[in-house]
Amino acid sequence: MKNLKFAAVGAALALSLAACSGGGAGGETTDDASAPADDGVTTIGVAMPTQTSERWIADGAAVEKGLKDAGYEVNLQFGNDDIPTQQQQIDQMITQGVDLLIVASIDGTALANQLEAAAKKNIPVIAYDRLINGTDNVDFYVTFDNYNVGVQQATSLLVGLGLLAEDGKTAGTATGPFNVELFAGSLDDNNAKFFWDGAIDTLKPYMDKGTIVVKSGQTDIEKAATLRWLQETAQKRMEDLLTSTYSDGTKVDGVLSPYDGISRGIITALQNAGYGPGMDAGLPIVTGQDAEIASVKLINDGVQFATIFKDTRKLAAQAVTAAQSFLDGGTPEANDTETYDNGNKIVPSYLLESDIVYAGNIQKLLIDSGYWSEAQVASGQA
């Protein structure tokens, strides 16, 4: 731990700074009993939620590389989607004396104790992609415009159904009514509600008119949620929906899915029930998120309809920039200081934009930008 003091991240911190003899930005302190001894090395703890989804592996690798390139040591850990594991990993990082934490939480409400310990040691905390709730001790948030991701997911569904034209703005030629089922993410992830709200606000006018019918009646986020975003959980729910609601021969026309893993579970359930090429009913329009390679191939093959591309390279770069600001004694630049209320405070945030991926723009968005190669898209393997 290089025991850097970072400045201007809140009144509490300012007070603790004032209490440090000689403790200006970047200054060394000798009177802070809770801080480990200065070893001249600046180490950053990076806690990622899981390796079951390729986006988090890519995020971890990109953050680690960016930080190392900037001259920092990195302690990168994945939490295996298990809350106690992630808590323990963060506890250890703090004990080992990291200078800053970057955390993509599993459960956004389960880290208050860890972050309190971090605050006591003046360790700045950056929430990565997912907000950490119920604590004062989160200093900055780097993420995408999560509400707009939900808007984009619903927009891609409407385009696929033909209710919107390909530009996603003007009316399409289809009239419906269409049977649509709704899936949400994991309720302990703050993002899930933002995706859902963006999507439902966009679909609501069509639901109110009866152009879109949620035949199961499951229109509450609690009913639609998928704990830990698990593919098999989504597959099971889709199977149950097909049995409970569509065994009379009516067909599903579209499924709102908030994440590619969930989309693949939904598609498997549909295929097992006889949807697909050469069957009475083609596959419904299924949305997604993350541009995972397996789903990009499915989009290329006309199986999944769309996904949302969030360029994790840009998010990682933003996290590194924010970390540097804190460690240099400054405050990272926010572009949103209103949206992300974590229950204790509004966390200053930097939001990035996302794009809808359809079969027709895979080349431009994903291949030309170097995110995936043509061969990866063709094989579906990273």
Ligand code: BGC
């Ligand atoms: C992320 C999404 C991801 C989901 C499941 C969310 O917090 O923002 O990009 O699809 O978690 O991993």
